[in-house]
Amino acid sequence: SYVLTQPPSVSVAPGQTATITCGGNNIEGRSVHWYQQRPGQAPILVVYDDSDRPSGIPERFSGSNSGNTATLTIGRVGAGDEADYYCQVWNSDSDFPVFGGGTKLTVL
Amino acid sequence: EVQLVESGGGLVQPGGSVRLSCAASGFTFSSYEMVWVRQAPGKGLEWVSYISSSGFTIYYADSVKGRFTISRDNARNSLSLQMNSLSVEDTAIYFCARDQWTGSHYFDFWGQGTLVTVSS
Numbered sequence: 001s002y003v004l005t006q007p008p009s010v011s012v013a014p015g016q017t018a019t020i021t022c023g024g025n026n027i028e029g030r031s032v033h034w035y036q037q038r039p040g041q042a043p044i045l046v047v048y049d050d051s052d053r054p055s056g057i058p059e060r061f062s063g064s065n066s067g068n069t070a071t072l073t074i075g076r077v078g079a080g081d082e083a084d085y086y087c088q089v090w091n092s093d094s095d096f097p098v099f100g101g102g103t104k105l106t107v108l
Numbered sequence: 109e110v111q112l113v114e115s116g117g118g119l120v121q122p123g124g125s126v127r128l129s130c131a132a133s134g135f136t137f138s139s140y141e142m143v144w145v146r147q148a149p150g151k152g153l154e155w156v157s158y159i160s161s162s163g164f165t166i167y168y169a170d171s172v173k174g175r176f177t178i179s180r181d182n183a184r185n186s187l188s189l190q191m192n193s194l195s196v197e198d199t200a201i202y203f204c205a206r207d208q209w210t211g212s213h214y215f216d217f218w219g220q221g222t223l224v225t226v227s228s
Contacts, residue, residue, distance in 0.1 A: 030212070031210075031211060031212035031214075033212070033214035033215075035153075035215075037153075041220075042203055042218040042219060042220050042221055043145075043153065043203070043205075043215075043218050044218070045214060045215065045216050045217075048208070048210070048214045048216070049210055049211070049212065049214075054216060084152075086152065086153055088153075088214065088215075089212070090212045090213040090214075095158075095167050096155055096158065096167055096169065097143070097155045097158075097213060097214075097215075098155075099152060099153040099154070099155065100152075101152050102152040102153070
């Protein structure tokens with residue numbers, strides 16, 4: 001089955017830019033979606049279809065997808081961005097979604 | 109405002125059963141596919157089951173196939189998950205989520221989740 005690989009943790013200073021990667025075999029051929037999950041809360045969709053933002057998500061959140069790596073970029077990071085972030089694709093071969101293992105973003 | 113509210117979780121013994129419900133409001137429920145996703149304590153997200161808008165197409169993760177049954181009642185704007193033969197590995201928060209499709213499936217709204225604890 002298709003596997004998505006994320007770094008377990010990423011740390012960034014306040015005001016800086018955080019980059020979270022999601023690796024998968026030829027992932028650029030798939031649409032990648034990203035979720036933010038703050039402690040004790042439900043996930044929230046922050047990027048869909050590689051780089052689109054749902055209504056209400058700040059422009060600081062952006063996404064890209066190329067080769068074997070998709071990337072979620074968060075600009076001007078603040079304490080409120082501390083959360084777990086998950087990437088997700090739909091595995092059309094088996095008709096089910098696949099999630100990455102998640103990345104814990106820490107704001108120093 | 110889209111709202112999804114899960115209920116039905118609790119403590120259940122190994123081998124037991126529980127039925128989860130998800131009440132939907134703020135959108136035309138019958139037009140959307142829906143999914144259940146779970147999260148074991150301290151772990152990541154795991155997809156559990158999918159149901160089409162009509163209810164005719166259903167998929168399950170291998171880990172729950174044959175034990176869980178997803179269903180929906182479009183007249184009542186309700187999604188359900190019947191969980192049988194539960195094991196400790198099924199202990200998790202169970203989220204219902206609305207499935208959005210734009211050439212790929214993603215989940216644009218989630219409920220707050222309901223905790224199922226399987227323990228003797």
